[in-house]
Amino acid sequence: MEQQFKEQYDVIIVGGGPAGIMAALASARVGAATLVIERNGFLGGAATNSVLGPISPFHFGDEQVINGIPQEFMDELIKVHGSTGHLKTLDPYGSGAYLGFYDREKYKYVAEEMMLKDGVQIYYHAFISQVKKDGNRVMGVTAVTKAGSKEFACKILVDASGDGDAAVLAGADYVYGNENTGKAQPGSAMFEMAEVDTDKVYDYIYENPEDFEWKSDLVPIREYSDRLKQHYFVAQGFKKLVKKAVEAGDLQFGRDSVIVLNGIHPGSIHFNATRVSGYNSSDPEEKAISEIDGRRQIESVSEFMIKYVPGFEKSYVSVTSNEVGVRETRHIKGLYTLTGEDAGEGRKFKDVVSRGYFPMDIHNPDGASGYTEGSQGGCWVDLKDTYDIPMRCLIPMGIDGLVLSGRCISGTSEAHGSYRTQGGIMGIGQASGVLAGLCAVQGIQPKDMDVEQVQKKLIEFGASVFRDEEKKAGEEAHAKKCVKEYMKKRVKYITKEEVIKKFFE
Numbered sequence: 001m002e003q004q005f006k007e008q009y010d011v012i013i014v015g016g017g018p019a020g021i022m023a024a025l026a027s028a029r030v031g032a033a034t035l036v037i038e039r040n041g042f043l044g045g046a047a048t049n050s051v052l053g054p055i056s057p058f059h060f061g062d063e064q065v066i067n068g069i070p071q072e073f074m075d076e077l078i079k080v081h082g083s084t085g086h087l088k089t090l091d092p093y094g095s096g097a098y099l100g101f102y103d104r105e106k107y108k109y110v111a112e113e114m115m116l117k118d119g120v121q122i123y124y125h126a127f128i129s130q131v132k133k134d135g136n137r138v139m140g141v142t143a144v145t146k147a148g149s150k151e152f153a154c155k156i157l158v159d160a161s162g163d164g165d166a167a168v169l170a171g172a173d174y175v176y177g178n179e180n181t182g183k184a185q186p187g188s189a190m191f192e193m194a195e196v197d198t199d200k201v202y203d204y205i206y207e208n209p210e211d212f213e214w215k216s217d218l219v220p221i222r223e224y225s226d227r228l229k230q231h232y233f234v235a236q237g238f239k240k241l242v243k244k245a246v247e248a249g250d251l252q253f254g255r256d257s258v259i260v261l262n263g264i265h266p267g268s269i270h271f272n273a274t275r276v277s278g279y280n281s282s283d284p285e286e287k288a289i290s291e292i293d294g295r296r297q298i299e300s301v302s303e304f305m306i307k308y309v310p311g312f313e314k315s316y317v318s319v320t321s322n323e324v325g326v327r328e329t330r331h332i333k334g335l336y337t338l339t340g341e342d343a344g345e346g347r348k349f350k351d352v353v354s355r356g357y358f359p360m361d362i363h364n365p366d367g368a369s370g371y372t373e374g375s376q377g378g379c380w381v382d383l384k385d386t387y388d389i390p391m392r393c394l395i396p397m398g399i400d401g402l403v404l405s406g407r408c409i410s411g412t413s414e415a416h417g418s419y420r421t422q423g424g425i426m427g428i429g430q431a432s433g434v435l436a437g438l439c440a441v442q443g444i445q446p447k448d449m450d451v452e453q454v455q456k457k458l459i460e461f462g463a464s465v466f467r468d469e470e471k472k473a474g475e476e477a478h479a480k481k482c483v484k485e486y487m488k489k490r491v492k493y494i495t496k497e498e499v500i501k502k503f504f505e
């Protein structure tokens with residue numbers, strides 16, 4: 001096993017989450033010697049470490065907006081029996097237009113193998129503690145390891161740490177959460193239960209529609225492994241049972257309903273159910289306490305499921321998050337700050353490097369449940385159209401040698417509510433890797449990079465930087481055909497009747 005680490009790299013990427021993985025692959029593919037520094041001993045960030053369920057859509061309606069290396073990653077996962085690919089949600093409200101279920105262990109493996117194949121080096125178990133600068137230019141990083149401090153130099157540093165750790169250490173300006181309220185979206189301690197009778201769960205949802213805020217059946221649009229075949233669905237509710245359990249003192253958690261989805265493997269159910277609210281996860285002391293809160297909620301919710309919900313009688317908790325999943329912390333100030341209005345109106349920018357497509361999905365920072373009007377409580381706002389992510393959002397204000405990636409890019413809390421899911425983040429990651437790689441190879445600063453070069457390279461990699469009307473029409477026709485086929489075979493739906501009717505029109 002060859003991994004000869006060097007002292008100097010063209011590009012160093014802090015963090016191996018969905019953004020860092022894509023950034024690393026893109027950077028290596030433009031010819032930059034690339035190192036990823038990751039504090040865990042595996043890749044995937046929140047997607048694996050915090051036990052996420054599915055990859056939210058790469059799509060706006062049926063148009064696939066995120067393409068290129070992120071789709072190649074999905075294809076590799078499908079090949080090793082690790083994903084269903086994108087499944088179409090019949091009712092997108094609450095979970096988006098498509099969901100791509102994946103096996104988290106395969107996710108770690110595939111990401112690592114793709115990186116190694118492209119010559120990316122991965123330095124695991126190292127935590128960035130310092131960023132070295134010369135004037136306003138980043139020159140390298142210091143990482144804390146088991147053997148003390150280790151220094152690396154680089155031409156360009158990419159911050160894909162989620163919280164923007166590297167940018168903050170470099171002195172960048174940032175906003176924590178929502179600029180007006182000072183609050184951020186809550187975290188969730190995720191978990192899964194195995195040995196669940198999922199047909200019984202489905203039947204309960206089918207027979208008690210009024211007990212659910214939203215729910216949908218999911219339709220396959222391509223072939224995937226027989227090992228993963230089951231009827232996939234998603235639902236948020238069990239409100240009657242939750243109320244009963246809370247009143248009986250059997251359930252303590254920060255909301256009044258539970259979201260359930262299938263786990264990737266038949267017989268398992270995934271829970272995006274707890275609300276770990278009011279903690280600043282970039283503050284070490286608050287983060288420590290939040291883990292205890294999260295674990296208590298997992299215990300309470302899982303025991304509630306076993307005691308109250310049909311189908312869970314013989315089940316048990318099979319996996320819990322290693323770290324409470326953190327939805328939102330710092331937004332680093334860049335040359336442009338993307339706003340909720342930009343996202344909602346579907347604004348286009350000349351320096352587009354990726355595209356946003358997911359509704360603004362802001363979980364209530366104060367805990368509780370569901371969506372309310374406006375972004376102060378918690379909301380789900382559909383977009384008028386896809387919007388562009390400008391390259392300027394990836395370039396921090398006043399600092400050279402640094403590129404932002406993933407959830408810490410320059411955007412308001414509302415805009416982040418849209419681009420924060422994995423598809424959006426992977427698209428941003430791919431763009432940040434091309435930008436960083438080209439800057440390092442050509443010896444120029446991100447702020448001086450010609451965006452057309454970045455766009456050209458992204459298109460070469462297969463990214464959908466601009467809408468292709470013909471491709472979009474083909475994707476819509478294919479989805480329609482798949483739904484028709486699906487409906488021929490299925491007699492029962494949990495999806496709302498009025499939504500189902502539309503497909504028969």
Ligand SMILES: Cc1cc2nc3c(=O)[nH]c(=O)nc-3n(C[C@H](O)[C@H](O)[C@H](O)COP(=O)(O)OP(=O)(O)OC[C@H]3O[C@@H](n4cnc5c(N)ncnc54)[C@H](O)[C@@H]3O)c2cc1C
Binds near residue numbers: 044161162406
């Ligand atoms: C509770 C929850 C539920 C979610 N549900 C969904 C969902 O259903 N579908 C979906 O598509 N998306 C979902 N998301 C969003 C998804 O998790 C994010 O889009 C994605 O993980 C963000 O990727 P990232 O690479 O920017 O950051 P992260 O995933 O946070 O990755 C950051 C990486 O950097 C590393 N790191 C951090 N600091 C340092 C440091 N100082 N030194 C070295 N390494 C460091 C971390 O270990 C991590 O590997 C959810 C998120 C949460 C929190």
